[in-house]
Amino acid sequence: DCELIRRVAASRSTAVSIRNIRGHRSTRRGRASTREGTLRLVGGQSRNEGNVEIYHAGKWGSICDDEWDLNEANIVCKSLRYELGALRATVNSEFGRGRKLIWMDNVYCNGNETHLHHCPFDGWRMHDCNADEAAGVVCNNMKIFTSFSDRQNDNSISNEIDEIESKKAKERRNMNENSKTASIKQILKSSLILSDSKLSILTNDKLKLRIAGGRHKLEGRVELYIDKEFGWGVICANGWGIFEAMVVCRQLGLGHAEHAVQSPYFGGQNMSYILNGVKCRGHEASLQECTVHEFGSVTCSRNHHNIAGVICAKELPDLVLDANELESSIYLEDRQMVMLQCAMEENCLSTSAYSINFNDFSWLYETRRLLRFTARTANLGTADFRPFLPKHVWQWHACHRHYHSMEVFAHFDILNSEGKRVAEGHKASFCLEDNSCVDDIKPKYKCANYGDQGISVGCTDTYLHNIDCQWIDITDMPPGMYHLKISVNPEFKIAELNYDNNAVICSFLYNSVSARVWNCTSTRP
Template structure:
């Protein structure tokens, strides 16, 4: 959205006047932001509903900032509410339809949180072609219906009665994940659905809770170093495609590859466990390292120029998702040994040490210069999360052909102007030596 103009009477931002945005219109430095608060007796308060059976009901509590700066949740007196404590039951907005220009609903599921996706065209309801339907599109649909987050995007009909199929009225849905409704996503003007995909319709399972992964940026900065690793120690890595293309032309087993190595610690700070998209029946056994891969790609590692041109890359297939360590009072639930269940429990983290195969970027062919190290977890949105904005991490790098300095590692996909000004002035780190 660009040049948004509201009168103040609108109930939704979509009801304000605005222009459609293009890449040239606006930079991230111009992003709109807001801080909402409700003044109350000199304090700012944040409201929550607690103790209910769902997130739509419960005891009303407010977060109060006291004179000494501490925060405390407190109850709202229920005198005028007719109860000792203020209670509320909220209506689930949009359930069955939504007022964003295109009515949608879920049909045939076992509960209101799942089913076949149907949209209303004129006076009739129809289904959505399953072709291209994925987690991102399912996220938007769940958001539009007010049902929280996408737990699974379904492209088959075994979840509901296939005999009661409806006409295909929408196809080619492609969302970025930021939209508030399917009508704001790209889709075909006329229905185009390949014969194989036309047998199925798009479906979804929504959930009130979701995981939220975040990287430990300081750990990447603290553990970064260069290693010249002999080729005879990289056969497994080559088999798993963890080296750059020029490695195929090397004189194996002689010579070496230069690797930028670092540790990666991934925390789940959400409200649901992070689980692989597919069940263990589809996991692939890799004999070289002796483990199952539960996701095709779990992390992207990229080295880029300041203008975003990629000069080297790496990737982390999901060796195994497990609880390496947990916060105090939280028990581990997932481990990879003996074909165990994989995942990351809420309050736990998975640690990939710097000395594990493929925990690197092959920089053998990289010339000296200033670069940006970028790490992105769950890059293809294969598993739903409550927040994808904290899945990316960036660092400044300076490589002189012998050593590499990694600094200013932070969560997010952009650098501040201050960070850019300091790019050339960073004095370096003594521990970033060639081993």
């Protein structure tokens, strides 16, 4: 019996051991032995990187990249026994398109959790994402040595790694030095890892660009032309997002980016991949100014199913926050828990509010300190701002007595001098409507009676300071100097003309009895 117990324990340990799995196949035996909440990485070129998948209810599923940052990435990597945590968090399906089954969205960790599913999130399979928004990580695979003998035993491996890295660095230096005379043909016959160098270094600014395969001239797969012998090629869409699409549409004179596509919808399955890991800021005049991770004979994750494409548009909305309204409306309020029941249902309070002993009747009279303010958002673009979710999936909020058309419309964050969040950033669901309009523009959108929602061009949507959840819970935050950051459309779910005015960041002084905000400037979320 003891031997049997040991075998069962060993098999369970093996089942939850950390390994990188590149595919989605799993045997019946594997499913039976996999524990609830097990994590794995898929699609990466090495064991320490990939999209994150979690095992729940007998199935593997992806995690949406909304709210995904180093806090969540560190918990994933440490769960996978990378003791030094994460080097970076990845978004936009950087390691290939995720699964259709998405288990988690809006995961928000404070860094103290022992497992990812211990963090607050929207609920299993509750999300507003697609396969293009898979969250991933790159873990720090450096070893921590507990003794000198351990380090000696690992010297041979370390020396090999050092030699490989030195060789790669030398190749990159040679490539940069000889880029003007290097043969593109030679490069295209092999894969060159560039460590995120500018594409113009390789192409000498002679790269040709077009889109093809669309139903009209404003959409299609992105194609590149470098050499007659190799013809046109496509881009692997790992990490392809709205900022890269913005640059393509601008370069081709097609207006602005409405969607970034990661699929073979526009064809191109029989074409060669030339680029992988393209990263743009969105301001670049051409794709050559963006960085690229891999160039040449590129192997794309899940080959022929991850082709970069774009859908361009001539007119788009442009949201702008009213910084003056924010500065003039901010104040503190101490409110008892008995008056915060709706707010608790919508997760508008910090984590400590949910750890109260609810068996003690006095919890109703405990107080939370709230930083309250008005958020006024104007649409200064050329098209109406409309929710991307169809009307039939809008969420009814009984406390507010109306539907919320966007799961996350705004983020409220307080940052310290190092840029780290010190109060839990609140993710606000919103009902969007025209509260006031300029000139002769008539309000078009109303929340009441299941009306159409949005913000018309020339109109503003105002969430007053006295509305539930229009606050940040700062109960656990010590007094001091901070920065307050308010963002709208923070996850870039809806395309806009410009994202650089979607947030304001302000100096914020909190001295226990009062709050003051000043020096607000516009920035990107």
